[in-house]
Amino acid sequence: MQKYYIFIGGQKDLSILELQALLKEEIFALSEDILWVETETDMLKLQDRLGGTIKIAKELAVVPFESIEGFLIDYVIEKNPERKKITLGMNIHPEKYMKELFPTYSSLKQNVPFSVRWCQMKKNISSLVTFDQIMSKEVSCEFNIFCFSGVDYILTETISCQSPKSYALRDYEKPARDGKVGMLPPKLAQMLINISDNSPYVWDSFCGTGTLVFEAMLMGKTVLGSDYSVDMVKASLQNISFLRKKFSDVDFKEEDIFFHDVTEKEEIPYNIISEGYLGEALQDMPNYEQLEKTDEELSALYKQAFSHFYASGIKQVTLCVPLYYIEEKNEIMKKTLASIQKSGYNLRDLFGNNEPVIYSRPHQKVFRQICIFDRRDTK
Numbered sequence: 001m002q003k004y005y006i007f008i009g010g011q012k013d014l015s016i017l018e019l020q021a022l023l024k025e026e027i028f029a030l031s032e033d034i035l036w037v038e039t040e041t042d043m044l045k046l047q048d049r050l051g052g053t054i055k056i057a058k059e060l061a062v063v064p065f066e067s068i069e070g071f072l073i074d075y076v077i078e079k080n081p082e083r084k085k086i087t088l089g090m091n092i093h094p095e096k097y098m099k100e101l102f103p104t105y106s107s108l109k110q111n112v113p114f115s116v117r118w119c120q121m122k123k124n125i126s127s128l129v130t131f132d133q134i135m136s137k138e139v140s141c142e143f144n145i146f147c148f149s150g151v152d153y154i155l156t157e158t159i160s161c162q163s164p165k166s167y168a169l170r171d172y173e174k175p176a177r178d179g180k181v182g183m184l185p186p187k188l189a190q191m192l193i194n195i196s197d198n199s200p201y202v203w204d205s206f207c208g209t210g211t212l213v214f215e216a217m218l219m220g221k222t223v224l225g226s227d228y229s230v231d232m233v234k235a236s237l238q239n240i241s242f243l244r245k246k247f248s249d250v251d252f253k254e255e256d257i258f259f260h261d262v263t264e265k266e267e268i269p270y271n272i273i274s275e276g277y278l279g280e281a282l283q284d285m286p287n288y289e290q291l292e293k294t295d296e297e298l299s300a301l302y303k304q305a306f307s308h309f310y311a312s313g314i315k316q317v318t319l320c321v322p323l324y325y326i327e328e329k330n331e332i333m334k335k336t337l338a339s340i341q342k343s344g345y346n347l348r349d350l351f352g353n354n355e356p357v358i359y360s361r362p363h364q365k366v367f368r369q370i371c372i373f374d375r376r377d378t379k
Contacts, residue, residue: 001038001039001040002038002039002040002043002058002059003036003037003038003058003059004036004037004038004039004043004056004057004058004059004159005030005034005035005036005056005057005058005059005144005146005154005156006019006027006034006035006036006037006043006053006056007033007034007053007054007055007056007057008033008034008035008052008053008054009052009053009054009187010361011052011187011188011191011359012032012033012052013350013351013357013358014051014052014188014191014195014357014359014370015051015052015053015191016035016052017191017195017350017351017357018050018051018052018053018190018191018194018195019035019037019050019052019053021194021195021196021197021198022041022046022049022050022194022198023037023039023041024039024041025037025038025039025041030146030148031093031094031146031148034093034146036059043056043058043159043160044056044159044160047160047161047162048163048218049190049194049218049219050162050190050194051186051187051188051189051190051191051194052187052190052191053162054161054162055158055160055161055162056158056159056160056161057144057156057157057158057159058156058157058159059154059155059156060075060155060156060157061154061155062152062153062154062155063152063153063155064151064152064153065100065153068101068104068145068153068155069103069104069107069108069111071155072104072108072143072155073107073108073111073112076088076108076112076116076141077112077113079139079141080112080114080139082139083113083114084114084139085114085115085116085117085139086112086114086115086116086117086139086140086141087116087117087118087119087139087140087141088108088116088117088118088119088140088141088142088143089118089119089140089141089142089143089158090105090118090142090143090144090145091142091143091144091145092145093144093145093146093147093148094147094148097145097147101145105118119142141157142157142158143155143156143157143158144156144157144158162187167186167187169243169246170186170211170214170215170243171185171186171211174209174239174242174243175238175239175242176209176234176235176236176238176239177209178209178235184208184209184211184212184275185211186211186214186215188275188359188368189211189212189215189216189275190215190219192212192273192274192275192318192320192370193212193215193216193219193221193273195318195350195370195372196271196273196316196318196372197271197316199221199270199271199273199316200221200222201221201222201223201269201270201271202216202221202222202223202224202270202271202272202273203223203224203225203226203268203270203271203272203273203274204216204223204224204225204226204272204273204274204275205226205227205260205262205272205274205305206227206228206262206274206275206276206277207225207226207227207232207233207236207257207274208227208232208235208236208275209232209235209236209239210225210235210236210237210239210240210257211239212225212273212274212275213225213236213240213257214239214240214243214250216273217240217250217251217252218247218250222270223256224256224257224258224268224270225256225257225258226257226258226259226260226266227259227260228259228260228261228262230259233257233258233259236257237254237257240252240257262301262304262305262308263301263304263305263308264308265308265311265312266308266312267312268312268314269312269313269314270314271314271315271316271317271318272309272314272316272317272318272319273317273318274317274318274319274320275319275320275368276319276320276321277298277301278320278322278366278368279294279297279298279322279366280294282365282366284365285326285365286324286325286326286365286366287326288326288331290324291324291326291331291333294322294324294333295333295334295335295336296335298321298322298333298335298336299333299335299336299338299339300339302336302339302340302343303339303340303342303343306339306340306343306344306345306373307343307344309343309345309375310343310344310345310375313375314375315374315375316372316373316374316375317345317372317373318370318371318372318373319371319372319373320359320368320369320370320371321333321336321337321368321369321371322366322367322368322369323356323358323366323367323368323369324366324367325360325367330356330358330367332356332369333369337371340373341373344375344376344378345373345374345375345376346373346374346376347371347372347373348371348372348373348374350370350372356369356370357369357370358370
């Protein structure tokens with residue numbers, strides 16, 4: 001079993017749920033932003049499908065302060081048997097230990113029998129751009145040193161990180177984008193898919209510009225996408241055709257993206273994973289009047305849709321339901337959630353505390369409540 005340290009991003013609850021869904025082993029917190037797990041899972045291979053994990057490091061050793069320098073020198077020499085120039089990076093957590101560890105930073109360069117290029121030492125989670133620069137070199141290594149006990153130092157080496165270039169390609173560079181709709185981030189799409197019990201068959205019934213459909217295809221799922229808007233169906237087809245040229249291993253047939261109104265029955269027994277409909281685009285921050293209006297609209301829409309889902313035998317629906325932040329409180333769509341549950345589905349308590357799991361970003365007008373609805377045997 002290898003021990004790994006997992007650096008998670010701003011969506012902490014979702015990031016943890018995602019990892020719990022994909023790993024069999026128990027996951028522990030080292031700090032607010034760093035988790036650890038002992039597992040036989042190939043974490044390097046897993047990185048590309050994780051929307052909430054920034055980077056992953058493997059544990060090398062746990063040593064007292066006086067042993068850090070010698071261990072790292074020996075490790076770098078062993079890693080570079082051909083004595084080529086090596087590029088190194090180092091991150092210290094928490095940052096208060098930077099001052100005492102700086103001599104190690106300098107000594108490493110002086111005490112190995114080959115040329116060393118240092119990237120800037122970081123005081124917290126490494127910049128992904130910096131890590132990309134390090135790992136683009138022929139021989140390279142990024143260390144992360146943790147000391148949360150005040151006694152022992154955990155020495156780790158980064159093995160993988162998210163690719164900013166790949167996410168930019170799948171998001172900002174796709175040809176069909178709309179500032180008011182179809183703005184589902186690829187990372188959120190990945191997390192929605194990952195927390196949904198690993199179903200091999202996925203139907204995005206509100207596919208928009210095709211983000212979730214494409215992310216599911218990248219994971220090797222059998223995927224269908226549909227939308228009530230003909231323009232969105234065209235946008236999905238355009239984007240997926242574009243991205244297929246960049247990711248050649250994606251299996252895609254045009255007939256798998258089609259027009260469909262969710263208030264009409266469609267016999268597709270796939271599990272549904274979708275951002276869903278978040279209501280009309282808002283010009284200003286939401287208020288209680290807007291909350292009531294959106295809640296009524298979505299309640300009527302989903303009452304019909306979920307009745308058809310139930311009749312079609314769909315076992316699980318993962319959906320984003322809009323959540324408004326009004327007067328410093330999270331306001332959920334109570335009528336919408338109630339109408340869905342009356343249609344034969346239970347809202348899963350994702351953390352066992354009856355609290356909503358929320359996806360939000362700075363300056364957003366509408367947050368997303370992440371919901372998994374499980375089909376009951378009887379309504």
